[in-house]
Amino acid sequence: MSCESIRDRLDDLLDGEIPVGERRRIEEHLSTCLPCRREWRERQELLELARRLPPVEPERDLWPEVAERIADDGRHQARRWAAWAAAAAVAIALAAPLLLQRAAPPDDDRAAAPATPETPTGGSELARWRDGTMLTRSDLAVEIDRQRALLPSGALDHVEEDVEILDRAVAQLAAALEQDPMNRRLSALLADRYQQEAAVLQRISRI
Amino acid sequence: MKTHRTLFALLLLATLAAAPAAADRQVDRTVPADPEATVEIELVSGDLTIEAWDRNEVRITGTLGDDVEELVVDGSGRRITIEVEFPDRGGRSWRRDIDADLEIFVPAGARVEAESVSASISATGVRGQVELSSVSGGLKVSGGGAALDLETVSGSIMVRRSPVPVAAESVSGSIDLDGVRGRVEASSVSGRIEVRADQADRIELEAVSGSIEFDGSLSGRARMDVSSHSGNVDVTLAGEVSADFDVSSYSGSIDNEFGPAPRRESRWVPSKSVEFTVGAGDAQVTIETFSGSVRLRRR
Numbered sequence: 094m095s096c097e098s099i100r101d102r103l104d105d106l107l108d109g110e111i112p113v114g115e116r117r118r119i120e121e122h123l124s125t126c127l128p129c130r131r132e133w134r135e136r137q138e139l140l141e142l143a144r145r146l147p148p149v150e151p152e153r154d155l156w157p158e159v160a161e162r163i164a165d166d167g168r169h170q171a172r173r174w175a176a177w178a179a180a181a182a183v184a185i186a187l188a189a190p191l192l193l194q195r196a197a198p199p200d201d202d203r204a205a206a207p208a209t210p211e212t213p214t215g216g217s218e219l220a221r222w223r224d225g226t227m228l229t230r231s232d233l234a235v236e237i238d239r240q241r242a243l244l245p246s247g248a249l250d251h252v253e254e255d256v257e258i259l260d261r262a263v264a265q266l267a268a269a270l271e272q273d274p275m276n277r278r279l280s281a282l283l284a285d286r287y288q289q290e291a292a293v294l295q296r297i298s299r300i
Numbered sequence: 301m302k303t304h305r306t307l308f309a310l311l312l313l314a315t316l317a318a319a320p321a322a323a324d325r326q327v328d329r330t331v332p333a334d335p336e337a338t339v340e341i342e343l344v345s346g347d348l349t350i351e352a353w354d355r356n357e358v359r360i361t362g363t364l365g366d367d368v369e370e371l372v373v374d375g376s377g378r379r380i381t382i383e384v385e386f387p388d389r390g391g392r393s394w395r396r397d398i399d400a401d402l403e404i405f406v407p408a409g410a411r412v413e414a415e416s417v418s419a420s421i422s423a424t425g426v427r428g429q430v431e432l433s434s435v436s437g438g439l440k441v442s443g444g445g446a447a448l449d450l451e452t453v454s455g456s457i458m459v460r461r462s463p464v465p466v467a468a469e470s471v472s473g474s475i476d477l478d479g480v481r482g483r484v485e486a487s488s489v490s491g492r493i494e495v496r497a498d499q500a501d502r503i504e505l506e507a508v509s510g511s512i513e514f515d516g517s518l519s520g521r522a523r524m525d526v527s528s529h530s531g532n533v534d535v536t537l538a539g540e541v542s543a544d545f546d547v548s549s550y551s552g553s554i555d556n557e558f559g560p561a562p563r564r565e566s567r568w569v570p571s572k573s574v575e576f577t578v579g580a581g582d583a584q585v586t587i588e589t590f591s592g593s594v595r596l597r598r599r
Contacts, residue, residue: 131467251454251472252453252471255472258509262509262530262590265529269590276571278571278573282529282590285506285527286529289489292487296451296471297453
């Protein structure tokens with residue numbers, strides 16, 4: 094199986110909807126292919142993050158917009174993670190896990206490029222990213238307390254300094270967005286920072 | 301009497317000073333391994349050197365600190381695990397002597413996965429996949445590698461002469477990738493990212509306050525995404541360039557050797573951007589910063 098066909102099946106694998114034989118072939122591939130394994134881990138982590146988010150009642154049916162965004166394979170689409178995040182946030186809001194597995198962006202013919210957004214990242218989506226990051230941070234605090242004795246001296250200082258750097262970046266972007274709320278580049282940068290902060294916190298937890 | 305006391309004190313000091321060195325234990329273990337074995341290594345602190353050799357064996361040599369309980373080597377053939385174990389007595393483990401300075405030889409085609417808390421790890425000449433992670437230790441890979449996956453928090457990452465896909469992530473540590481090729485991903489918060497690549501086809505570089513430098517050539521249909529908050533971005537493209545460019549910065553400057561000058565997006569905010577095409581526009585280059593400056597240069 095090619096990497097592309099494997100990645101197409103990862104969502105079904107997450108949902109346990111793959112026949113045993115095919116699952117074995119996919120797992121064999123994942124055990125030897127680092128890029129696919131990373132993709133697999135990312136999707137597992139995202140699903141885990143999504144599961145931890147509190148349920149939110151949507152103000153309206155957001156799926157048509159999401160579907161339109163996913164269908165759009167223009168060259169200025171959102172990065173893979175941003176698209177995943179946006180889709181995941183809405184899916185959670187709708188309490189419809191089925192939507193999550195359909196949120197994978199379409200392939201780009203340029204070097205398997207991830208998608209990038211045509212439209213600004215919505216305020217509610219950013220708020221959910223922020224909430225997700227806060228939740229991860231609170232989980233991390235518990236884990237760090239548990240493992241504190243094992244960590245080398247100074248390591249936590251670095252972590253705290255860098256989380257502060259991320260916080261400052263988020264604050265600056267949020268302030269700029271207040272002045273220029275329709276700036277989709279700023280929205281995308283802010284989504285990037287939330288995503289990066291969540292990824293950093295997860296990495297620290299994992300290590 | 302006073303002389304005796306002084307002599308006794310000196311003798312005691314000498315004994316205490318010599319004790320840790322005397323307690324360090326030498327290890328030298330060898331197990332048979334498949335040419336493409338998976339070798340997993342875990343240690344907390346010290347120094348780990350992994351080297352490829354042309355034998356179908358894994359050999360572990362080095363010294364273990366006084367508080368290391370034992371070196372556990374499990375398995376043979378396809379999968380070998382090597383773990384430096386120490387007793388969990390609570391308290392601050394980093395104050396105890398749990399260092400392990402190990403040199404591990406693996407078959408050249410082996411796949412290596414190594415994790416540590418503060419140990420520095422280096423791998424040389426391994427042709428299989430290499431996955432290294434450390435909290436504060438530095439990571440270094442030279443040559444070979446089917447693919448590299450490197451993670452640290454505060455340690456630095458250095459890759460030399462590894463023309464393979466690389467994913468490198470740090471929080472505050474610097475990332476320095478030289479001689480890489482194909483897919484290149486590097487992410488840091490405050491660490492500096494430097495990449496020198498040849499025929500890169502998928503480049504994702506991301507930092508918050510750390511600077512980003514890329515110098516190299518792109519493959520025909522490459523896609524490059526560079527994102528920074530306040531760190532400066534310096535991209536130098538070598539060879540014949542054929543790409544669509546989308547470069548933007550909210551408040552940083554943009555210095556572009558390839559195409560037109562950036563334009564202000566609104567009179568009310570400092571945001572500026574420039575989009576242009578060089579050649580047939582085969583590749584796609586996107587660079588975005590908040591306050592970091594952008595320099596796009598030709599080589």
